[in-house]
Structures are given as C-alpha cells and as structure tokens.
Amino acid sequence: MITPIKLAPWLATFGLFAVWELVCRLFSVPEFILPAPSAAIAALIEYWPAIWQNAFYTFWVTMVGFALAVVFGLALGLVTGASALVYSAIYPLLVGFNSIPKVAIVPVLVVWFGIGTIPAILTAFTISFFPIVVNVATGLATLEPEIRDVMRSLGARKIDILLKVGVPRSMPYFFASLKVAITLAFVGTVISETVAGNGGMGHLMLTASSSFRVPLVFAGLLVIAAMGVGMYAIFALVERRFVGWAFRGGDTG
Amino acid sequence: MTAFVELDQVTMTYGGAGSDTTPAVADASLTINRGEFVAMVGPSGCGKSSLLKIVSGLMPADEGITRVAGEAVIRPLTMVGMAFQNATLLPWRTTLENVLLPLEVSRTHRATFRRKKAEHIEAARSLLKTVGLEGYEDHAPYELSGGMQQRASLCRALIHAPDLLLLDEPFAALDAFTREELWGVLQDLWMQRKFTVILVTHDLREAVYLADRVYVVSKRPGRIVYERPVPLARPRTLESTFDQGFVDLVHKLRDHIGEVRAS
Numbered sequence: 001m002i003t004p005i006k007l008a009p010w011l012a013t014f015g016l017f018a019v020w021e022l023v024c025r026l027f028s029v030p031e032f033i034l035p036a037p038s039a040a041i042a043a044l045i046e047y048w049p050a051i052w053q054n055a056f057y058t059f060w061v062t063m064v065g066f067a068l069a070v071v072f073g074l075a076l077g078l079v080t081g082a083s084a085l086v087y088s089a090i091y092p093l094l095v096g097f098n099s100i101p102k103v104a105i106v107p108v109l110v111v112w113f114g115i116g117t118i119p120a121i122l123t124a125f126t127i128s129f130f131p132i133v134v135n136v137a138t139g140l141a142t143l144e145p146e147i148r149d150v151m152r153s154l155g156a157r158k159i160d161i162l163l164k165v166g167v168p169r170s171m172p173y174f175f176a177s178l179k180v181a182i183t184l185a186f187v188g189t190v191i192s193e194t195v196a197g198n199g200g201m202g203h204l205m206l207t208a209s210s211s212f213r214v215p216l217v218f219a220g221l222l223v224i225a226a227m228g229v230g231m232y233a234i235f236a237l238v239e240r241r242f243v244g245w246a247f248r249g250g251d252t253g
Numbered sequence: 254m255t256a257f258v259e260l261d262q263v264t265m266t267y268g269g270a271g272s273d274t275t276p277a278v279a280d281a282s283l284t285i286n287r288g289e290f291v292a293m294v295g296p297s298g299c300g301k302s303s304l305l306k307i308v309s310g311l312m313p314a315d316e317g318i319t320r321v322a323g324e325a326v327i328r329p330l331t332m333v334g335m336a337f338q339n340a341t342l343l344p345w346r347t348t349l350e351n352v353l354l355p356l357e358v359s360r361t362h363r364a365t366f367r368r369k370k371a372e373h374i375e376a377a378r379s380l381l382k383t384v385g386l387e388g389y390e391d392h393a394p395y396e397l398s399g400g401m402q403q404r405a406s407l408c409r410a411l412i413h414a415p416d417l418l419l420l421d422e423p424f425a426a427l428d429a430f431t432r433e434e435l436w437g438v439l440q441d442l443w444m445q446r447k448f449t450v451i452l453v454t455h456d457l458r459e460a461v462y463l464a465d466r467v468y469v470v471s472k473r474p475g476r477i478v479y480e481r482p483v484p485l486a487r488p489r490t491l492e493s494t495f496d497q498g499f500v501d502l503v504h505k506l507r508d509h510i511g512e513v514r515a516s
Contacts, residue, residue, distance in 0.1 A: 146337045153309050154413070155331030155360030164358060168345045245345045245393060 035215040040222055043215035050204065055223050058189055058200040061117060062227075065124025066185040073129040073181070074174065077136025081170065082162055087137065098130040102188055106195045120192035120200065127188035128181040135177035139170025172246035175239035182231045186224055256320075257287040257449050258308055258417070263317035264474075265300075265307055277303040278314070279474035285466075287416075288447045292464035294457055294506060296514050300475025301453040305419045308451060309333050321417065330417070331360045334410030334448075338422045340402035342394035348405050349390040352377040355413040362413060373412075380408045383445075384438050400431035404438060411442065420452045424459065433491055436462050440488055457506045461499060462489050469509045471516070479509045 017037045023029065024036035031039055044051060080087045102123050109119035143166060151161045193202025201220050208216040240247065260283050266276040277300040285291050293301045306312035307319055310329040319326040334355070342351045356362040356373050366373065381390060384404040386397075394402055403423060410418055424432040440463060443450060454460055460467045461483055469479035485498060493499055 144339070144341055146335075146339060146341045147343070149306075149309070149311055150335050150341065150355075150409075151358060152311060152329045153331070153333040153335050153419075154355050154358055155329070156358035160358045160363070164354065165343065168343070171345075243345070245395075 032212050032214045035218050037218075037222075039215040040218035043213070044219035044222065047216055047219065051201075051219060051223060054199060054201050054204040054220075055227065058186070058193065058202070058224070059227055061120045061193075061200060062124050062182075062185045062189040065121040065188060066128055066182055068121070068125040069129035069132060069181055069185065070178065072125070073132025073177075074136055076129070077133040077170070077174070078140065078162075078167070080133060081137035081140025082166065084141075087141065094130065094133060097126075102127045103191050103195060106192050109192070110196045115196050116198055119196060120189045123192035124185040124188035127191075128185040131177045131180045131184070132174065135173040136170050139173035140166045143169060172239075172243045175235070175243055178235045179232050179239070182235055183228045186228050186231075190224060255287055256284045257289070257322060258283075258285040258451070259318070259320040260284075260304075260307070261318040261320075263307060263314045263319055265303055265312065265314045265316075267303075276300075276315075276474040278307065279476050281317070281475065281477050283468060283477060283480075285449060285451065287449055290443055290450045290452070290463055290465045292452045292454055292460035292467045293470055294454060294460045294467060294510065295470030295475065296472045296510065297455060299470050299472045299513075301470050302421050303475065304470070305335075305421055305451060305453055308417075309335065309419055332413075332415050332417065334413070334415035334418045336403070336406045336410040336418075336420050336423045338425045340394070340399075340406040342402055342405055342409070344394050347391045347393060348381065348386065348397065349374065349377055351394065351405055352381060352408045352412050354409060359413050377408070377412055380412060381405070383442065384408055398431075400427050400435065403427060403431075403435060407435075407439065407442070411446070411448070414446070414448075416448060418448050418450045420450065420454075422454055423452075425454070425456070432456075432459070437488075437491075439463060444488060457503045457510070458494060460506065461485075461502045462494060467506060469506060469513060471513045478513060479506075481506065 021036045021038060024034060024039075029036075035043075076090075080090060105126060106119055106123055109122050113119055113122070140162075147165055148161065151165060156164075189200065190202040190205075193200035194206050195202075197203040197206075201224055205217045205220040208214075208220065260281050263278060263281045264276050265278045267274055281304060283291075293304060295301050303312065307314045308321065308326070310319075310321075310326040313327070321330060342348070343354070346354070353373060357366050362369075362373075378387075378390060381387060381404075384407060386401060386404055386408070389397060389401065389405075394405070397405065403426075407423070410420075424435050427435065436459060443463075450463075452460070452463060464483055467481045467483060468477050469481070470476065471478045481502070483502060485493065485496075485502075489499075
C-alpha cells in the first residue's frame, strides 16, 4: 500500500527539483552559474557513455575503500571497545586523525603511490573508517554492568562475554555506522579524484568545469548523490535484515 | 543446618580502603544457612547491593572475611544465579535462548553444552513452564511484558541449578499486582529446589512474605542493625499477608527502618 510516509521522499525530491527548475527559468539564471535540472539531465543523457564509465570507476574504488574501512573499523572498534586501556590510549589519536581534512592527505598519498586508483581507495578508506570504529567501540563500552555481573558470576571467560554479549550488542551500532560510512566513502573517492586523479567522477567534473560545461558538472553531482542514496538504502535494508531485533517490533520484526 | 554464607566484620569502600568516600558496607557480619531464604531491607543507597557484590565475589571487601560453602571468597563465584531490577535479557535472543545462556558460558557446563543441548532445552522449557511462560519460548524479549521478562530473568538465574541465588530488587520495577504474583512464583521455585537466596529489597511486605529471616541494613555506611526471623508457615499466600502475625512483623520492621532513616 502507498502510504504518505512512503510517498514523502519522492514528493520532497521532486519538489526540490521543481523549485530549482522554476527559479532558474523565472530569473533566467545563466547555465554556467546554475544550470536547471533539465539542463543537467540533458547533459547526463548526452554524455552518458563517459559518465557511466567514470561513475562505475568511482563506484568500485569507493567500494574497495569502504570494504577496507569495514574490516579495519570493525577490528579496531572491537579492540578499543573491549579494552579500557586501548580505548584511552588510542582515542585521542583517532580523534586527531579524523580532524585532519582528508584533502590534505591526498598529495602525500600521491607522493607515496602515484596518481590514480590507490590514493582514491585510501582516501575513501581513511574518511569512512572513523564512524565505524567509534560506533562499534561505543556499543561494546556501554555494556550494562548487570549483564556483565551475570556473566562473571557464572565463571564466563572474557572471550565468551565479548562474543555472546558484546559483539551482538554492538551490531546495531555497527550497521548504523555503515550507512554514514558509505556516504563518506564516496566523498573521499571524489576528493582524491578531483585533487589528483586521472579518472572517475571527480576527474570528470573537474575537466567539465574547467571548460565551463557546468550542466555536466551538475549531472556528475546528481550521479554521485544517486549512488550515495542507493548504497545507503541497501545498507538500511541490510541493517533491518541483521539487527531487526533492535527495531523493537518494527514492521520487519 | 550448616553455615553456607558467612560474613565476618566485612568493610568495603568503593575505590578501595583509604579512599575518602564513606564505606558502602561497614563491619557487616552475618551467617546464612544452606537452603535458607534471607532478605535484606534498608533505605535506598544503603549498601545492600554492595553486600551482594561482596558475597558473589564480584567486588572484593577491604576488610573482614567472606566465606561461601566454607571457602574464602577471593574471586567471582561460579555457581551463583543473579537477577536484577532490570531483566537484562539479551534482545537478540529468544526467551528460550536467553534462559540457556548460563549453560553456554558457565565453567561447569560450557564444555558439554553442545552434547547435552537437547537435555538442556528440555530443562529450560520445563522451567519456563513452571513460571507460566509456556508458549513464549520463541518470543523475543521485547514481545514480553515487564513481569514476563522478570520471570524469564528468574529462569536464567536458576537454569544451571545454582546453590546461591542473589536477587537485587528483582520486582521493584513491576506493578503491585505483578509483583505479588511473582512472590508466589519465586516461593514455589524455592520450595521445590531449596537453593539459598539473598534478596535485597526495600519492600517490607515482600521481605516478610518471602524470607525466613530479614536483616535491616542502616543507611550508608551499611551496617546490619537488626535481624528478625520470620516464623510464618509456608507456603505463604496473599491472604496470609493480611494475618495479624504478618502485619505485626511488617510494622516491627517499619519501626526499625524509621529509626535507621532518622538516625
């Protein structure tokens, strides 16, 4: 059944585009400043082969960086959350590292690995692992003392407490962080491609804007946004599938 | 009757001896026999819960000797069942799986858990049936009411047949009707299985209904200021809570709590 809740995101998106189109037409905004969505979509169709190729490249680079972030973030999050000592030791380092704008790291990565795919993967990775670490560590560190007491008074081993209680308990936090991390990973890839790339959406948009083909830039932005929304939706589904219990009796519970 | 739990002049301060804070427990001495049901009552924050932690070995005392089953408690005991005000069921497990948890992790059972799983499931089902949760085995905890969750929590505390059951205000968060119903459930379980119970509560009627003996604990630092046997016949019923003997005992305890709070 179509409910207002299900309809709302489509209406809001359509509304935004309509207002945007209307403003561009009413005030005759020049195309090289703000192209109307219709112009961006026209560019999308016109340059589809190039866009498709670069979008696919950006997509898989992002996925590789994101996969690294998931593995590394989960591992580091578990270690940090399970040990108060590790937590206090590396938390300041993590926060400090996360405060560095990733655009500042790209030139260093280029010096190390050359222009191209590897800096983009690593930028996507460095920008997206932090929320995963923080969330997983929080999930573990906020274990109820009562359940810990129950486990300890049974003579449970630390590893049992971690595997039977800690890890399952931190999974809702983990899956929530994936939704944030995947969108950040796209940001990382595109930053690297823009600053030092020879392919991908960032590179495409940089080339387009330097020749004042602004509708193509906007077509690129729309494609990146669409990929982000798509992946977010997929991870939202994954989340429901795996930690449905955390959504107390929701419609999929 | 042999002494099962013994506390001798036990003092405990959070942060260890020499810390500036008031001790949570001071000079506590008590003896609990095997199979006895003991209740501790006192004003909130008086250190009753700390006493449970000392007995279970989860928190070491700074001074004095704690013995359980004749042995000094120097590390967490491993044959204890515990239940708290919050049912603390694991939300990703079904009711049955929650009850089975102690058998999966406890030192005595974890090695044989897989081999004896069918047997354990049978035991868990029959225990859930005893507390009136038949048919809810495969329900998730959030699908149960607060009272049902607390019943499941009791089952989890008892599934591994512990010698000692420690209850920290287990019924405090429930409505009055459910609470009184669960008194009966707990009394039945105890009469069948005869484990030793220490119940911490601030409900005097609950203490008198359930316990063989009631200790009154003073406000912080927690000292045991009064001890009162409850010689009423079992099984006690809700009707019996209106008997003169019952009411007199509750009044007597109330007077002592009043003194403790005023002091």
